Amino acid sequence: MTFKIAIASGKGGTGKTTVSVNLYKCLSEKLNDNVQLIDCDAEEPNDFLFFKNAKIKQKEVIQQLVPKIDLQKCTFCEKCSEYCMFNAIPIIPSAKYANVNTSLCHSCGACSVACQFDAISEYPVEIGVMRSYLLPEGDGLIEGKLKIGSPMQTMVIKETKKYVSDNSQIVLFDAPPGTSCPVVETITECDYVILVTEPTPFGLHDMKLMVELLNELEKPFGIIVNKAGLGDNETHQYIEKEGFELLGEIPFMKSYASDYANGNLFKNIPPEIEKTYNNITKKIVSKMNLK
Amino acid sequence: MKTLITSNDQTLSSTMDKRLGRAHWFCIYDEELKESTFQINPNIDSMGGAGTKTAELIIELGVKKVISGHFGPKAKEMLEKFDIQMIEVDDDNITIEELISRLNQHSN
Numbered sequence: 001m002t003f004k005i006a007i008a009s010g011k012g013g014t015g016k017t018t019v020s021v022n023l024y025k026c027l028s029e030k031l032n033d034n035v036q037l038i039d040c041d042a043e044e045p046n047d048f049l050f051f052k053n054a055k056i057k058q059k060e061v062i063q064q065l066v067p068k069i070d071l072q073k074c075t076f077c078e079k080c081s082e083y084c085m086f087n088a089i090p091i092i093p094s095a096k097y098a099n100v101n102t103s104l105c106h107s108c109g110a111c112s113v114a115c116q117f118d119a120i121s122e123y124p125v126e127i128g129v130m131r132s133y134l135l136p137e138g139d140g141l142i143e144g145k146l147k148i149g150s151p152m153q154t155m156v157i158k159e160t161k162k163y164v165s166d167n168s169q170i171v172l173f174d175a176p177p178g179t180s181c182p183v184v185e186t187i188t189e190c191d192y193v194i195l196v197t198e199p200t201p202f203g204l205h206d207m208k209l210m211v212e213l214l215n216e217l218e219k220p221f222g223i224i225v226n227k228a229g230l231g232d233n234e235t236h237q238y239i240e241k242e243g244f245e246l247l248g249e250i251p252f253m254k255s256y257a258s259d260y261a262n263g264n265l266f267k268n269i270p271p272e273i274e275k276t277y278n279n280i281t282k283k284i285v286s287k288m289n290l291k
Numbered sequence: 292m293k294t295l296i297t298s299n300d301q302t303l304s305s306t307m308d309k310r311l312g313r314a315h316w317f318c319i320y321d322e323e324l325k326e327s328t329f330q331i332n333p334n335i336d337s338m339g340g341a342g343t344k345t346a347e348l349i350i351e352l353g354v355k356k357v358i359s360g361h362f363g364p365k366a367k368e369m370l371e372k373f374d375i376q377m378i379e380v381d382d383d384n385i386t387i388e389e390l391i392s393r394l395n396q397h398s399n
Contacts, residue, residue: 087340090347090369097350101365104340 003288006190010206012177015226020174026281028138034169039143040186041176042156054133062159063124064107069098073119080111128156154181193221200231227252248280294356301329303388309360312341342366
């Protein structure tokens, strides 16, 4: 059985990627490379940057099907427009105007069902690319990258997930920031969620939104406080008061941050930080064994 | 000629709503008859595409001029296609009455 873990945060920039790639490395060592990493931050996937020897294994274009209206057959009855809950089909009968707004279309296919006059056909539109990489350690990395200008981030994540192999013991999903559809899509099939936060008022505010979402989705979770030592105590007080599990704290260190910025995340890992990751790794493995 | 103004409420003393697709009310002013009517925006709670839906409504109403705070790209594209003039007014407190009187001054 594969244990699926999402690494998420409400606020952006709390350290999801840092935690994801480090846990990938630690877990790969511990589990004989039986780990996959999936970069679901489709607007700007960057996990691959930290693996200097990453080799592209596979690249596939991700498409969505969007409808096209044949104006010769269309009677401007507006039934397709009524079926479309995303308002992607503007129809103006008086002007004999019917069109599809591809940036609003979610490819649900309802308009094709609605049309009684065979006026709607579907054609593929590129919305992103899936890339899989072979890495020196672990089972490799898969990323979904949204095409610039496309708003279909959720669909890119959904399609990217189809390339995940079932053979790994652990699959890590590096989620996009926020609490909206792309995050829900990333988390929805996961067994466990790691919430990465920072001890600042913004980090706390957005973590609370995330906690609400995870309760709604009935997902068990643990928290990692990154950049510990910055900000204030309120995040710790909140975690303690609510009785949430604190998986670990990563102290804020300028040298570590600057190594990250230079893409040298795995070079000169300070001993305290290494210890934290090793502890978190142990906790995750024991959670996996409990499943 | 008819002009549509996005409005926060249904009276002439209401302030202009700066949103198009998510405006509360639409005031439709007829410059020839000097008559104004208000109608509620049916698209205010739509999940997405409220601007496009509103542009559809504007075109169906036969309006030639629209006054609002901002026009999004999708609504803009449709309104341009049907040659409807868009006027952006960046003022939080301006009333429908004031906008109508400016329109009248302009046409005189």
